[in-house]
Amino acid sequence: MLFQVGGQGSRPTFFEMAAAQQLPASLRAALAYSFGVVALRRPIFHKILDYEDEFFALLMLVLETHSLRTTEASFSESLYGLRRRPVNITTRKDNAKMDSKQLQLPWLRRRQRVLSVAFLVALPYLKSKLQALYNKERAARLQASLWGNDDVTFDDSGTYVGQAEAAHGGTDVVGPELSSITRIKKQVSAFIGACYPWIHASNEGLSFAYQLLYLLDATGFYNLGLHILGVHVCRATGQELMDSSSRISRIRSRERERLRGPPWMKTVQKLLLSCIYTTLDYAQTGLIAAVFFFKMMEWWYQSAEERMSAPTVFPPPPPPPPPKVAEGGIPLPHDRSLCPLCSQRRANPSVLVASGFVFCYPCIFKYVSQYKRCPVTLMPASVEQIRRLFHDL
Template sequence: MSFLTVGGDGSTRPTFFELIAADRLMPSLRAAVIYSLSVFAQRRPILHRLLDWEDEFFALVTAFLDRQSLANSSATFADTLYGLRRAPYAPSEPSRSLTPRQQNATLIFLVGVPYVKAKLEALHNRHRRPTEGLLGLTPRRPLVPQSSAATQQNADQREAGGNSSRWQQRLAQARALGLAAFMRLYPWLHMVQEGLSFSYQLAYLLQASPYFSPTLHILRQHVERASGQQLLLADRAKRQQRRQEITGVRSSGNFIVRLVQEGLLRAGYALSDHTRNALILAIFGFKLLEWWYTSAEDKLAAEKKLAPPPPPPPPMPAPDGVPLPSDPSLCPLCRQARTNAAMTTVSGYAFCYPCLFNFISQEGCCPVTRIPATIDSVRRLYQST
């Protein structure tokens, strides 16, 4: 089962968007898994221990999924969902599957490199100052010289500590220097790595390079669409290998040992065959539950929402103001049908624009309520016919 039709337009070169989607699948899956664990940890505090080792946990999950996919279909877990596979780059030779050595090298780059990168990023974020920018270009505070008394006290402590204390101090100084060098170099290394990835992706998009990422270039591999024949051959090879393993188990040991070993093998095969589909269903189920609870929260929030306050009453006419006509379509000033209707924002009563403009210019207030007003408070009204 894959998200895209195997074969595409007949070309073995995947599109840029297929590779981008496959490349971003595992980080998105990691975020979903960590979020799910954090939600469940609110009711099961024991899961907090798992969150403390989230990098190691997801590295093991990734290693298991990618190892099975590489062994069965010469593709990573994300590649199989989009009908892709990896092959050694040899333009003049027919496409072939990865060797076991190439699969191990691919697994190291897929699991080990992201794990080390996550640890380095966590270390940098833990020791980064709040005011530092992207490249860490923040002026450092000068070291405050110690007083002579403090210096003498430190010297006495060093002499009392002996050689072990000196080695500990040297080790602490070396760690501090190494950490300072790392904090200065890591942003630049991160920038170089992101720049290389962007350059390779741009070159692939422009069909100037067969490699989508620096990792594929180092491994001398390229990603291609998996044809139906390749998938069929891979499935046949997998079934044949499993039959050989089961036959080997049945021909060794006593009956109980053979039964246990065969049961474990078949359980592992079932887990390998259905892990991908189960994970896809779990993702869809997670999104469904997220939508369900979001809709319920929105409904509860709508029920608890307070009604808007009623509008304030209109200002009452002043005793010495212009009286209102009995017909609301007439202008209170000229007693004629309103033309070019206008109102003043301080009261809301409507007049003819020339009448209201001239009155406010002379009197500086609303004709009816006598509330102070200016020319800026006059608004034209446009009535639909």
């Protein structure tokens, strides 16, 4: 069961269904990233990013409607060779008779197509907007807890607006009307903030339960939406693919026959229909190929830019020359392990930061405390500049 990817039977495996379900989210992320990169050079595309949910919902509405009409599958399911088939299930106590009561119909009904588009486009759009409102309400609550003000709100752009600014900030609406609108918005935001976590948790729990049951072959529905629609997702056979092609041809022939008007108008309409048909036919594979091609080019140029902008590694500079011995200073011994003050091997070696020379701690502490200078270079120093050395060469 776990390794039947593309295996026998018309029932898709769990991995095929999971890949088909995750494709729209991956496609949206890739498109948003692509438009974000293009917007860096063309600021006009920032308007598309401001209405990202609406543009993606409109794109998916066109793709899903066309895919369900022509291939009897969603946009992502058609890319994996899957088809939707309606099924009427009669609940019986005898499980042995259940298979005989499952009647698969050849094509989706019109109601099932419309509801499929609603589940595939409208519900993800609504979920995205509710998630954005919940994040804004949560940010407002966090800001209110930090500022100690329960009347903190956010405007449409997500900018913090205080109570005084919300009441008098740049609007022509009169006071009572503004207060009622603000109160309604706050109530709606508070309601969403309180209910959305439970709705989201319930949705995720149902999705996990259906996916687990589908993985264990306990149900034929991968999610709740398919169960409500009464639709099974099956692998498409070669005959079904041929039937789909002929069905598309018949639909387009009927649409061309319905054209009305003078000959020149019919010619223009046929030309427009041909352009639309060609765009829709290649929209699925062309969109996916364009995104992957853009990601490949983006990775290629990013690697080149990283190589060009990589910092040049230079060898470490040579150490500075040691400070010179002053004319009235104590000469340095030939043996570097000896203290310049007592001419004995250093005990508890310590360095004087002002000059960098190393002495015995008692010797240098006593000398600096008395003369306030380095005994070798005669540079001004203090006892705070004496540092203990834990490793002496």
